[in-house]
Amino acid sequence: MKPARTKTPRKPLVKKGSQTSLKDPVGVYCRVRPLSFPDQECCIEVINNTTVQLHTPEGYRLNRNGDYKETQYSFKQVFGTHTTQKELFDVVANPLVDDLIHGKNGLLFTYGVTGSGKTYTMTGSPGEGGLLPRCLDMIFNSIGSFQAKRYVFKSNDRNSMDIQCEVDALLERQKREAMPNPKTPSSKRQVDPEFADMINVQDFCKAEEVDEDSVYGVFVSYIEIYNNYIYDLLEEVPFDPIRPKWNSCSTPMRSTDFVPPQSKLLREDKNHNMYVAGCTEVEVKSTEEAFEVFWRGQKKRRIANTHLNRESSRSHSVFNIKLVQAPLDADGDNVLQEKEQITISQLSLVDLAGSERTNRTKAEGNRLREAGNINQSLMTLRTCMEVLRENQMCGTNKMVPYRDSKLTHLFKNYFDGEGKVRMIVCVNPKAEDYEESLQVMRFAEVTQEVEVARPVDKAICGLTPGRRYRNQVRGGPVGDEPLVTEVVLQSFPPLPSCEILDVNDEQTLPRLIEALEKRHHLRQMMIDEFNKQSITFKALLQEFDNTVLNKENYIQGKLNEKEKVISGQKLEIERLEKKNKTLEYKIEILEKTTTIYEEDKRNLQQELETQNQKLQRQFSDKRRLEARLQGMVTETTMKWEKECERRVAAKQLEMQNKLWVKDEKLKQLKAIVTEPKPEKPERPSRERDREKVTPRSVSPSPVPGDVYKTRGGGQSVQFTEIETLKQESPTGRKRRSSTAAPAQPDGTESEWTDIETRCAVAVEMRAGSQLGPGYQHHAQPKRKKP
Known part of the structure; x- marks a missing residue:
């Protein structure tokens, strides 16, 4: 987002030994879900198709003594409460699928507070398929007739693909079909009827310019990141009657009895791309098969009932669609058995778990631990975005903490320029989510200012147009012009029957002679026409040669002029180079002078700091001495005050004694007198x-x-x-x-x-x-x- 404020000018980073690559900002979109009840207080208002306004609700101001504020945030596009799933798909996901078919990677993830509609946006509901089923439908609509046979492509554990010949693929198909419980999904199986309507996308969507001289294969995988551990949701764990079932209250999962799966590790392939080692990749041939695999893993995903959401996701889910492409041979029949010719592209659809506050969800025990891990991973994602933005805007080279979380570590390649990155920010406009929505908006603001290197276009095409040529010969595209030989043959009169069955037949030979004479006459006319056309063509060719020659002369004259201009420019360049060298020499001298001055400045600053420290110490010693003398003065004053009081008391006692003596004398005197x-x-x-x-x-x-x-x-x-x-x-x-x-x-x-x-x-x-x-x-x- 781009609020009105002063920004530091962006400094493009240039890698050593490479030219400056083009960069695109992370596409951030906003989707506002409708309120659950019409009378709820709303804190988010859609201003236009790119701006939303967030204002402080009344309850928040009363409880927190806050001021009323209105802040506007800008996105690449804002989708209001009445936006359909198709409109969202056409703008956000359609370009990513098109890039996938043309060999480019893509990352799309949904981000927001718990209950903001992330899972609905990604998966959808019956009758309203989300982004995931629509992406699958577009892929198979585009490559449906160009798919390779099953098991021609085979995944390995090194994040790459192997190619098998038709015979090996056939043997493996027979072997898999002979298994009692085949793991590969079949197109004949029926998807769960509860969500079968999600696949039935009525809007037909197809990518343009699909290479017909290549074959394609689609592989899907489904993982989740739970408590910063990676689990394979498609892994078939056998039932173990000895070990207890994995369906405890601490892990509320809709699954049958099976042992808990083992967490997976992240590794780096030879191209420095991160992948999940040992993750199950299933080859699918249709939208139904792909969604069947997705729904099988969806049943194993960890969800729980919280105070804010009845089915709250407790983990981050990642559904990967990997498209494999290989060229055909010259005949357009078989796949080339060269592994170097394989092109692999991947689209990752990420449904992030919602950020939440424990004081609102009333989470305890495992729910509290899950919420802490979710918030920690999202905080790491935000930190990575902030460091990337700082490096790009300020020209620094700080290390991005990808490894602090499995989520950011898995997708570090996308932020380093391996594909496009898109984010859909889902917000709930109700007033209770104001604080969380504010944090989401700030994170989106940082993310939108991060730029990702644009991926390099890959040349994807068959070595020879075998299939394309064969399709043109067999049927030919609609609207093509017929060949010249076909037109000439159709213009000749047909030959009559040459069979003579009767000796007295006098019609067959005259008809044949007449037809041949007509053909000869037409042939002679065509020869004359051809000669005329040839003479005309030669004249035109000669004229064209003359024109070309004149143009060559004209071009040669222009080239001579340009060469003179270039010579003058070369001289100017040489002069500027000399001037540049002189300026570089001056700059070098100035840099050395600047270095000397900076060194002197540092020395003076150090000396000044030393003097300041010395003065500070002297001042501190003076302060301590003054405090000590003040204490001594105070102590002496108190001592003399006590001594004076003692002496005054003693003097008073002495005077009282003298007074008493005088009194006694007076008494005695009075007694004597009287x-x-x-x-x-x-x-x-x-x-x-x-x-x-x-x-x-x-x-x-x-x-x-x-x-x-x-x-x-x-x-x-x-x-x-x-x-x-x-x-x-x-x-x-x-x-x-x-x-x-x-x-x-x-x-x-x-x-x-x-x-x-x-x-x-x-x-x-x-x-x-x-x-x-x-x-x-x-x-x-x-x-x-x-």
Whole structure:
């Protein structure tokens, strides 16, 4: 197909040592089957005889959230729902059969989704014969009277044919007829009445220009490719009472009890053509015999009931029609016993199994395995088409994966130029097959752009026209002119009877003399006429000679002129050749310069890549170093944050402790200040000295303020009254203590009645004993005794 898009210009491939061969694209046709029910939703519309339009159905858009799209695909020809089997055959298969009769190979296969009408197109139905019976009918209509006797041609295992003489062929016919169960089909047998109407093709079709000086033989074979294994459907497997029958649920086949057949191998003949080794080839002499052989193999083909199709093909079937042609001798009676003169052509009719999705067919077990192998072989076919197309369009030389599947490996010769290739894409327009139909259209698009080399025409004709000459002598074609001798003899008067029975007979001799005189007169007239015609002919001949001579002179003059032109052209060619050599030399120099520049460019590119890699490594190292430093900074920050938090907590605890110490001092101070002054008798001096050394304990007293709990578990005080305390050095205290008690008027020291003195002494004593080593007791000077 050729949708509107920009394509890469195609580059023709030229093989070494050969000229460019002509190529033809693969002919892709489309056939649209009618809907099963009139009210079904349709997703395919036929625009004209070469274009179809595929649009997104409503159900697909709702389920897959897809947009509405309309895509057109072009084919070589599109056949709508009302196309008859004859119309399809005349356009697609008729040219292939005509090529087969003239010694060329052909491949025709049907492709599509399960239930799209592939088997109907190939085989047909009662009353509507498909492509296969119509091809057989056309072949036998064309060569029916020119067929060789049975067993004159004999197939061998090397994909070629042998020739037997008439005696050997007769002996083999007698030997086969003497067998109790002859394997060769007979024209006297009746075909299965269920499908007998398929053979009765009412439309007579015949190939033109069939060589009458050759004899023909038709051989058919029927194989299937199941799970990527090749099986011969015409192989007669004997019944084995020991082994179990081959008709299990895993292989639903309509067949009798027989052992399972062995798979066949693909081999390559001396002409590098692929063939199935050991495949049964049956010689047939009529359409009925050929279709009998086909239907015998059709009963063994693997089919199954799936969710989408009641009789779904589980394998790819290949029906081969091989036409053998050999020339007759000079008499037109016997076949030449030269094997080199045999021409073999083949037409392969392939009914591909339908591609399917397991989520729609609900396949399980063996059905699932079969579907996987079918889809895999079709995917390999599509891959081969894509590689062929890429090689042809882009000028590449990629290896085509023919060997990945038996299907593509068998037909690789057709895509390499051994014959024409035609494909019929069968589609079902119902909306449920939209996704599968889209994939089929894309595959057809790729296939139609693949070009196959056109096969070389073979000269096929007898060495001498023995049969043709003999047919002309015996009957002569209708409308031929009679010979000149016959016309001359018919113009002469007939001779009367020359028998004289009576002596007195006087009439016989005069009549005979009269007849002879008339004949002589006619003869003389004819001689005169002949002389006149001869003179006229000589004059005409002389005139013709003169005309020819004049023409020769004229032609000679023209030839001289042409020779002058040719000489001038040769000189021009020599000049152009010299110029061409100069340009080639320049091109060579430029190519060398280009090579040097390309080498420098590659070196610079390598150096640039090396520098880029180095810069990339440095950048990566820098990134890693930055990441590592960032991690270290983060780790150090967290460490110092924790250390600061620890130090702040310790400082807070220290400050709380100091605050508590101050609170305690204030409490003690308050207790000292608010303590009443007892009137005590004067103690002895020794006791007073001991009191100076040992401070008195101060009982706690209520704090003049509000007390709050802190986070560290301590307490804080908010004072309502503030007093200022002063601390002096020990020397100062000594000096003050010495001067604190002035002498009394009577010359004795006064008692400690001064409140400030008492507080200072008490605080110093308490601090020295309870508040730490920083505070020391200082003995007060002894008072003088009165």
